[in-house]
Amino acid sequence: MAAAAVTPHPKRVSRRPSGGDEVAWAVTFLFGAAIFAVTALLVFELWRYAGPAREKFGFGFLFSSLWNPVTDEYGALPFVYGTVLTSFLALLISVPLGVGAAIYLSELAPTKLSNALTFLVELLAAVPSVIYGLIAIFTLVPMMRSTIGPALKSVLGWTPFFSGPVFGVGYLSAGLILSVMTFPFIISVSREALMAVPRDQREAALALGATKWESTWQIVVPFAKLGILGSIFLGLARALGETMAVTMVIGNSPTIKASLLSSGYTIAAVIANEFAEASGKLYSSALVQLGLVLFLLTIIINALAQILIALTTKKGSSRG
Amino acid sequence: MTARNKRRVAVNNVMLSLTGVFAFVTVSTLFLILAYLLYNGAKSLNPNFFTRLPAPHGETGGGIANAIVGSAEIVLIASMIGIPIGFMAGIYLSEFSGKALGFAVRYTADLLNGVPSIVIGIFAWGIVVSPMHGFSALAGGIALSLMLIPITARNTEQFLQGIPRTMREGALALGASKWRTIATVIVPAARRGIMTGIILGVARISGETAPLLFTALGNQFWNTSLTEPTASLPVVIFNYATSPYDDWHQQAWAAGLVLLALVLAANIAARTIVNRGVALPK
Numbered sequence: 001m002a003a004a005a006v007t008p009h010p011k012r013v014s015r016r017p018s019g020g021d022e023v024a025w026a027v028t029f030l031f032g033a034a035i036f037a038v039t040a041l042l043v044f045e046l047w048r049y050a051g052p053a054r055e056k057f058g059f060g061f062l063f064s065s066l067w068n069p070v071t072d073e074y075g076a077l078p079f080v081y082g083t084v085l086t087s088f089l090a091l092l093i094s095v096p097l098g099v100g101a102a103i104y105l106s107e108l109a110p111t112k113l114s115n116a117l118t119f120l121v122e123l124l125a126a127v128p129s130v131i132y133g134l135i136a137i138f139t140l141v142p143m144m145r146s147t148i149g150p151a152l153k154s155v156l157g158w159t160p161f162f163s164g165p166v167f168g169v170g171y172l173s174a175g176l177i178l179s180v181m182t183f184p185f186i187i188s189v190s191r192e193a194l195m196a197v198p199r200d201q202r203e204a205a206l207a208l209g210a211t212k213w214e215s216t217w218q219i220v221v222p223f224a225k226l227g228i229l230g231s232i233f234l235g236l237a238r239a240l241g242e243t244m245a246v247t248m249v250i251g252n253s254p255t256i257k258a259s260l261l262s263s264g265y266t267i268a269a270v271i272a273n274e275f276a277e278a279s280g281k282l283y284s285s286a287l288v289q290l291g292l293v294l295f296l297l298t299i300i301i302n303a304l305a306q307i308l309i310a311l312t313t314k315k316g317s318s319r320g
Numbered sequence: 321m322t323a324r325n326k327r328r329v330a331v332n333n334v335m336l337s338l339t340g341v342f343a344f345v346t347v348s349t350l351f352l353i354l355a356y357l358l359y360n361g362a363k364s365l366n367p368n369f370f371t372r373l374p375a376p377h378g379e380t381g382g383g384i385a386n387a388i389v390g391s392a393e394i395v396l397i398a399s400m401i402g403i404p405i406g407f408m409a410g411i412y413l414s415e416f417s418g419k420a421l422g423f424a425v426r427y428t429a430d431l432l433n434g435v436p437s438i439v440i441g442i443f444a445w446g447i448v449v450s451p452m453h454g455f456s457a458l459a460g461g462i463a464l465s466l467m468l469i470p471i472t473a474r475n476t477e478q479f480l481q482g483i484p485r486t487m488r489e490g491a492l493a494l495g496a497s498k499w500r501t502i503a504t505v506i507v508p509a510a511r512r513g514i515m516t517g518i519i520l521g522v523a524r525i526s527g528e529t530a531p532l533l534f535t536a537l538g539n540q541f542w543n544t545s546l547t548e549p550t551a552s553l554p555v556v557i558f559n560y561a562t563s564p565y566d567d568w569h570q571q572a573w574a575a576g577l578v579l580l581a582l583v584l585a586a587n588i589a590a591r592t593i594v595n596r597g598v599a600l601p602k
Binding site for chain 2: 020021023024025027028029030031032033034035036038039040041042045046048049096097098100101103104105107108109117119120121122123124126127128129130131132133134135137138139180183184187211212213214217237240241242243244247248268271272275276287288291294295298299302303306
């Protein structure tokens with residue numbers, strides 16, 4: 001009686017299909033293979049539609065800052081610059097905020113409060129991006145134009161980063177709204193990573209006389225650093241590919257400016273604005289080529305995020 | 321207490337308080353968003369808003385009935401394609417896949433899930449709009465289904481994996497074949513979790529705008545078939561918010577309120593089902 005099932009557990013229960021099992025395998029496999037096929041088709045189609053632009057401009061496409069549908073000349077640089085700059089600004093704000101909040105949720109808040117706040121953070125992650133854009137257009141942009149922008153300019157106007165006229169729309173507005181859209185991801189994944197740090201790590205540090213903060217900052221955070229880094233990459237991938245909110249506040253001008261207060265453009269935004277009206281093969285294929293660049297950028301960042309997150313969740317054990 | 325320890329305690333207090341402030345600042349943005357939408361949007365909500373077609377700029381009494389119905393059509397098409405494919409693929413991943421093939425499907429599902437939504441839009445334009453020579457609700461639905469498939473597949477897989485081994489062994493020991501075990505024991509046991517995943521997935525695609533911009537496009541009127549350009553809530557919000565007219569801005573606020581209310585309601589409903597017994601997949 002006492003000798004209950006102690007057989008070693010194989011990963012899958014049955015390896016021998018019988019009865020209708022071959023059919024079931026085949027049917028479900030077809031659906032699984034469909035995902036593979038669709039993704040392959042996606043890459044192929046992007047590659048195919050980008051053909052004319054690739055043949056005409058080659059690698060020079062990435063380094064040209066000319067974007068002129070009238071003369072049919074296209075370059076990706078202003079959009080790549082805008083995409084990278086706005087995402088960088090977003091992380092500059094959302095990483096400290098997000099990691100700080102995650103530390104509070106995993107290390108300090110009582111379990112009930114932590115769960116309630118995490119629930120709200122997850123709801124925040126579910127807010128559609130067009131809603132962020134809507135709010136940004138009517139609150140952030142006017143504030144930037146009337147108070148924040150001029151204030152930054154009067155203090156830091158001597159640097160190239162805050163010079164030029166203030167329109168309200170621009171890199172900084174886009175970066176700010178992107179930061180709000182990325183921190184929910186950073187908070188919930190970082191919190192998981194911090195909670196996976198074994199309890200005895202904290203207790204050992206506290207027993208040696210460390211303050212709560214010293215134990216958290218010098219022991220717990222370094223222990224979870226890969227997961228936190230993963231959460232940052234996840235936020236970065238989201239920021240790079242984010243379309244609607246950015247399109248609504250970036251100002252839509254294909255230029256490269258050092259000033260964060262000036263208007264710019266991002267890859268996703270130019271596709272959103274111009275693809276439906278793009279007349280001419282070369283024009284639309286240049287836009288698809290931009291889409292391909294964005295696609296490659298985000299899958300690399302996403303893959304890095306997945307690997308880092310998988311590494312930490314394997315390593316850790318339980319809540320401290 | 322030495323000066324050094326005093327400093328350590330001070331740093332401790334300041335930094336710990338700061339993390340708390342950060343947590344409440346971040347969470348409060350949700351309430352700011354809600355309050356702002358309610359304040360600006362609620363006054364434009366009236367029966368006309370839900371039952372009338374859009375009015376031209378300057379005329380009062382217009383609504384967004386066609387966009388509400390259009391969104392429902394597009395999301396329904398996306399669900400009819402995306403849920404079965406995702407669900408079956410999830411079963412394959414959890415129950416049938418070998419190492420190499422399973423890895424390939426799982427990896428491409430994650431890859432597809434990470435594709436920026438605007439790129440999904442280009443793809444759907446290439447495979448539907450361009451061959452059919454026109455924007456349509458169908459194209460929009462297909463675009464959104466491409467986002468729903470990987471979400472549903474990975475959710476289903478995770479919930480099926482969470483079913484205890486003993487339940488599988490019990491069914492198999494009673495002589496059930498493998499597919500019977502899956503159909504009558506494992507899937508029903510994971511039913512609640514799978515449903516939750518599906519609701520969250522559908523809620524997520526309902527708010528997507530970028531894939532619809534050049535697939536479903538938009539329409540000032542009712543569409544008469546699924547192969548015509550179709551209005552949708554998110555695209556209407558975008559178009560009205562970026563227009564120069566105040567009365568359209570008002571409509572955008574109200575439409576935003578409706579969209580956010582629907583998405584949050586679905587999320588809260590799904591997540592409270594989860595809290596009653598099942599663990600949410602990560």
